Amino acid sequence: xxxxxxxxxxxxxxxxxxxxxxxxxxxxxxxxxxxxxxxxxxxxxxxxxxxxxxxxxxxxxxxxxxxxxxxxxxxxxxxxxxxxxxxxxxxxxxxxxxxxxxxxxxxxxxxxxxxxxxxxxxxxxxxxxxxxxxxxxxxxxxxxxxxxxxxxxxxxxxxxxxxxxxxxxxxxxxxxxxxxxxxxxxxxxxxxxxxxxxxxxxxxxxxxxxxxxxxxxxxxxxxxxxxxxxxxxxxxxxxxxxxxxxxxxxxxxxxxxxxxxxxxxxxxxxxxxxxxxxxxxxxxxxxxxxxxxxxxxxxxxxxxxxxxxxxxxxxxxxxxxxxxxxx
Numbered sequence: 001x002x003x004x005x006x007x008x009x010x011x012x013x014x015x016x017x018x019x020x021x022x023x024x025x026x027x028x029x030x031x032x033x034x035x036x037x038x039x040x041x042x043x044x045x046x047x048x049x050x051x052x053x054x055x056x057x058x059x060x061x062x063x064x065x066x067x068x069x070x071x072x073x074x075x076x077x078x079x080x081x082x083x084x085x086x087x088x089x090x091x092x093x094x095x096x097x098x099x100x101x102x103x104x105x106x107x108x109x110x111x112x113x114x115x116x117x118x119x120x121x122x123x124x125x126x127x128x129x130x131x132x133x134x135x136x137x138x139x140x141x142x143x144x145x146x147x148x149x150x151x152x153x154x155x156x157x158x159x160x161x162x163x164x165x166x167x168x169x170x171x172x173x174x175x176x177x178x179x180x181x182x183x184x185x186x187x188x189x190x191x192x193x194x195x196x197x198x199x200x201x202x203x204x205x206x207x208x209x210x211x212x213x214x215x216x217x218x219x220x221x222x223x224x225x226x227x228x229x230x231x232x233x234x235x236x237x238x239x240x241x242x243x244x245x246x247x248x249x250x251x252x253x254x255x256x257x258x259x260x261x262x263x264x265x266x267x268x269x270x271x272x273x274x275x276x277x278x279x280x281x282x283x284x285x286x287x288x289x290x291x292x293x294x295x296x297x298x299x300x301x302x303x304x305x306x307x308x309x310x311x312x313x314x315x316x317x318x319x320x321x322x323x324x325x326x327x
Contacts, residue, residue: 057186061104077139089128149226168258187262233293
């Protein structure tokens with residue numbers, strides 16, 4: 001439904017000449033119609049309505065920073081500046097707001113970005129659920145780097161950067177009071193250092209996508225549609241935390257659809273895949289990265305999974321929101 005809303009309402013209104021291939025994580029901008037020789041500006045925006053505000057591994061403040069810088073990173077851009085708009089509910093405790101702001105400031109500092117503009121609005125009690133945060137981000141992408149879902153090519157390798165599903169299950173455990181033998185912590189983090197490491201090995205990466213709402217399934221389907229290619233994944237190769245897998249089995253969830261906030265999907269030329277994977281393994285954010293499949297010219301627009309028992313299944317886009325208010 002979200003994709004239909006974008007395709008049939010927002011694109012015709014705001015970008016009549018666009019289409020599916022323009023649906024990237026950020027917009028590459030030119031100044032006075034010219035591309036700058038020392039790098040191109042990338043601009044993105046995002047909003048955060050996560051519930052609860054605080055969860056294992058993070059909170060809405062750090063999540064707002066990480067989610068925005070990751071959108072820039074998926075364009076290959078080094079994040080530089082953020083804006084922050086706060087929608088505050090009447091009656092919000094100042095202590096709560098202070099914790100969120102300090103966490104946001106710490107995440108921005110560790111990510112190497114400055115919060116340079118902002119706004120606050122207050123809404124009536126019962127109309128805001130504590131805090132909503134809107135952000136915008138600006139970064140610079142180096143010459144020669146050109147990432148887009150439309151660049152996926154048959155034969156490309158699919159790489160996932162680490163264990164899936166931790167953020168979604170961490171949020172759910174807080175909402176319903178679930179306890180596990182091992183605490184499941186959100187993977188919320190800044191992915192740009194990992195992306196920079198990958199680009200040092202191979203500047204001609206084709207596509208990057210952070211695996212947020214809809215998880216791996218949504219990312220694969222959106223890229224397959226934009227690039228008019230097919231995707232094949234080996235489900236046994238996809239890295240999943242055993243605790244997350246057990247929780248998903250208990251709750252009737254598919255970990256391929258569960259949101260992440262510190263994992264990415266990389267679509268890379270086959271010839272570069274092993275060297276990129278080795279570089280990822282040497283980085284703290286990519287130690288459990290794995291090649292999970294490949295791009296194919298067969299069944300364009302369709303994602304097929306090879307199951308653990310040797311069968312095949314179509315992995316569709318999520319129908320509805322399995323876990324709302326996740327980011």
